[in-house]
Amino acid sequence: MRFRWLLLLPSFLSVFLFSAAVQAGELSFWRFDTNQNRLSFSTRGGGVQPKAQLISDPARVVIDLPGTTLAGPTANQRLRGGIKEIRVGQVDDRTTRIVVELEPGYTLDPKQVKFRGITASQWTVDFPRPQRIGSSPSAPPPRRPPQEESTNFRYFQSLGAKSTQPTLTADVSQLATIESVELTNNQTQLLIRADLAVRATSTWDAIAKAYRITIPGARLADRIRGPQLSASSPVARILLRQQDFRTVVILVQPATGTQIGELNQLTDQLLALQLQQTRPLTPSVATIPVPPPERPGSVLPPTRPTSPVPLPGVRNTRVVVMVDPGHGGSDPGAIGRGGIRETDIVLSIGQQVAALLQQQGIQVFMTRNGDYDVGLGSRVVMAERVNADLFVSIHANAIDLSRSDINGLETYYYSSDRALRLAQTIHVSILQSLDIQNRGIRTARFFVLRKTSMPSVLVEVGFVTGGEDSVKLSNSTYRSQMARAIARGILQYIQQYT
Numbered sequence: 001m002r003f004r005w006l007l008l009l010p011s012f013l014s015v016f017l018f019s020a021a022v023q024a025g026e027l028s029f030w031r032f033d034t035n036q037n038r039l040s041f042s043t044r045g046g047g048v049q050p051k052a053q054l055i056s057d058p059a060r061v062v063i064d065l066p067g068t069t070l071a072g073p074t075a076n077q078r079l080r081g082g083i084k085e086i087r088v089g090q091v092d093d094r095t096t097r098i099v100v101e102l103e104p105g106y107t108l109d110p111k112q113v114k115f116r117g118i119t120a121s122q123w124t125v126d127f128p129r130p131q132r133i134g135s136s137p138s139a140p141p142p143r144r145p146p147q148e149e150s151t152n153f154r155y156f157q158s159l160g161a162k163s164t165q166p167t168l169t170a171d172v173s174q175l176a177t178i179e180s181v182e183l184t185n186n187q188t189q190l191l192i193r194a195d196l197a198v199r200a201t202s203t204w205d206a207i208a209k210a211y212r213i214t215i216p217g218a219r220l221a222d223r224i225r226g227p228q229l230s231a232s233s234p235v236a237r238i239l240l241r242q243q244d245f246r247t248v249v250i251l252v253q254p255a256t257g258t259q260i261g262e263l264n265q266l267t268d269q270l271l272a273l274q275l276q277q278t279r280p281l282t283p284s285v286a287t288i289p290v291p292p293p294e295r296p297g298s299v300l301p302p303t304r305p306t307s308p309v310p311l312p313g314v315r316n317t318r319v320v321v322m323v324d325p326g327h328g329g330s331d332p333g334a335i336g337r338g339g340i341r342e343t344d345i346v347l348s349i350g351q352q353v354a355a356l357l358q359q360q361g362i363q364v365f366m367t368r369n370g371d372y373d374v375g376l377g378s379r380v381v382m383a384e385r386v387n388a389d390l391f392v393s394i395h396a397n398a399i400d401l402s403r404s405d406i407n408g409l410e411t412y413y414y415s416s417d418r419a420l421r422l423a424q425t426i427h428v429s430i431l432q433s434l435d436i437q438n439r440g441i442r443t444a445r446f447f448v449l450r451k452t453s454m455p456s457v458l459v460e461v462g463f464v465t466g467g468e469d470s471v472k473l474s475n476s477t478y479r480s481q482m483a484r485a486i487a488r489g490i491l492q493y494i495q496q497y498t
């Protein structure tokens with residue numbers, strides 16, 4: 001999975017959209033007909049089942065298209081007659097969002113918003129005429145003045161060295177390169193990654209109304225990776241600047257309701273700025289029902305109804321878990337049938353494991369939360385730095401492509417009894433929840449198992465080369481079930497043994 005990002009280059013100020021590597025539908029067309037108050041849109045390469053909500057302050061209908069990326073650039077259309085504008089953008093690497101925002105002081109009845117899917121890739125949405133708040137007895141009173149800022153798409157901007165600055169090319173090789181700035185850990189952490197050891201100082205900049213991080217002995221990468229900022233991001237703006245030829249300054253402007261915590265040095269090359277959400281979500285939200293398309297065809301992804309096993313609650317929420325999706329970046333891990341890549345599968349599962357644990361109040365860190373390189377040593381160092389109590393590495397197995405008959409689950413530990421118990425709990429949880437062959441709990445001298453001081457296990461979630469496993473692991477529902485089973489095992493272990 002690769003993130004899509006917006007990048008402003010100082011030399012020629014234009015916006016690039018890097019297309020996502022994931023196979024997904026694309027929003028190829030949209031149009032709002034003001035005469036009929038009708039939004040039409042279509043996708044290509046895959047159908048979609050939209051999700052819609054009416055959110056207040058300011059009143060807006062938010063339509064999310066899961067599994068859909070945006071074919072063109074983000075766009076705005078200004079309108080009249082109660083509807084202020086339409087914005088089309090991308091909220092994450094797999095979801096396109098269409099926002100239909102009403103003029104301040106207007107609202108509409110969510111029950112009168114009518115979705116119609118002619119096919120899974122061709123939709124129309126009819127909007128009722130917006131009503132002035134107060135003119136209808138059912139209209140909710142405005143809670144507070146409309147916040148223009150709250151639904152704007154946020155941005156990430158990178159500015160290179162000012163052209164007046166001398167460039168001493170001889171020196172550049174000794175400087176650390178700032179490679180990426182990313183929001184991780186469920187948007188509670190801003191990670192700054194360098195290719196060499198860096199030290200930073202930080203302070204609140206009252207004039208810029210931003211947190212200023214100064215990194216001496218560093219330069220910005222030519223194409224620096226930035227986070228995907230959206231209306232719900234804890235950060236309103238990130239500005240990167242090459243202050244002089246050997247100093248990088250990063251300004252982080254928190255969004256309303258976000259408090260900036262301390263700047264931690266996770267590893268020599270990794271800085272983490274803690275972000276804390278202080279504001280509960282106040283706007284009212286009404287779900288708008290969207291019927292399935294009239295002719296779904298074969299383009300819709302399978303949506304098997306599932307009855308997930310409830311996750312056990314835990315009392316000891318002071319436990320810190322490090323989730324370690326294997327591989328990443330230049331190392332895709334094993335490549336299996338149909339070209340499926342271990343790195344994508346384990347990241348998808350790992351992210352869901354982390355989210356599920358977090359929902360249960362567990363403190364979770366991830367060794368990686370995107371498609372980039374992380375060394376084995378760094379993974380261990382990160383776990384030790386955050387004093388992780390448990391380390392769970394997620395991998396997918398592989399053997400020769402001719403051996404499609406080999407499928408199944410393997411869970412590894414190195415030597416300790418506690419690690420064995422953790423391996424057993426997770427292994428059994430997976431076997432109970434999923435239809436997968438049991439290849440047993442095993443010991444192995446894997447680096448991350450040997451070098452970590454806390455109980456650590458490595459789950460091989462199946463064979464990307466296996467005839468059965470490769471099909472299952474390609475299915476997002478199956479991956480979610482796998483993530484849930486792993487999370488359940490971890491929670492059971494915490495409940496019983498900590």
Ligand SMILES: [Zn+2]
Pocket residue numbers: 326327333334342395396
């Ligand atoms: Zn692996």
